[in-house]
Amino acid sequence: ALAAASKAxxxxxxxxxxxxxxxxxQAHARALSLLGQSEAALTEMRSAVDGLxxxxxxxxxxxxRARRSVAEMLARKGDFDAAWKEATLVATxxxxxxxxxxxxxxxxxxxxxCIERGRGRLAEAAAWHAQAHEALRRQLxxxxxxxxxxxxxxxxxxxxxxxxxx
Numbered sequence: 001a002l003a004a005a006s007k008a009x010x011x012x013x014x015x016x017x018x019x020x021x022x023x024x025x026q027a028h029a030r031a032l033s034l035l036g037q038s039e040a041a042l043t044e045m046r047s048a049v050d051g052l053x054x055x056x057x058x059x060x061x062x063x064x065r066a067r068r069s070v071a072e073m074l075a076r077k078g079d080f081d082a083a084w085k086e087a088t089l090v091a092t093x094x095x096x097x098x099x100x101x102x103x104x105x106x107x108x109x110x111x112x113x114c115i116e117r118g119r120g121r122l123a124e125a126a127a128w129h130a131q132a133h134e135a136l137r138r139q140l141x142x143x144x145x146x147x148x149x150x151x152x153x154x155x156x157x158x159x160x161x162x163x164x165x166x
Contacts, residue, residue, distance in 0.1 A: 002032065005027040005031045019062070022051035026045060045066060075114060078118070117153075126157045
């Protein structure tokens, strides 16, 4: 993934940055994050958010999706407070958008659930994953991978709640 994203960056016209450059930076940042290079990934993703914000409206799906990626990266490195702040801003913008995407909202709700699970707040995590399920199933087929992942999140959260002392 890193090699492909690097190649996309090489092919993009860096002298005249358009949306394709910012999408390539986004892919590159995600690959860096998955490799555990948190700070480099966050720097690059924030650059992509800024660039996309110049190409699209601040509340557009491409910008909000990139901001959700920032929140995911923050959560992955264990900064749950910063991740929560960013993800709730994204969720609020998506929920308030006319004709918004139930899928984007569902993915953001799942992220909020993951953040809460990371904080040890299992009841809250379960509630977010349930909301994500409702949003995702409004637009996706029952066998869609996002719904399968949501089911895993719900099952894992329920399992942890059962295993933890009350």
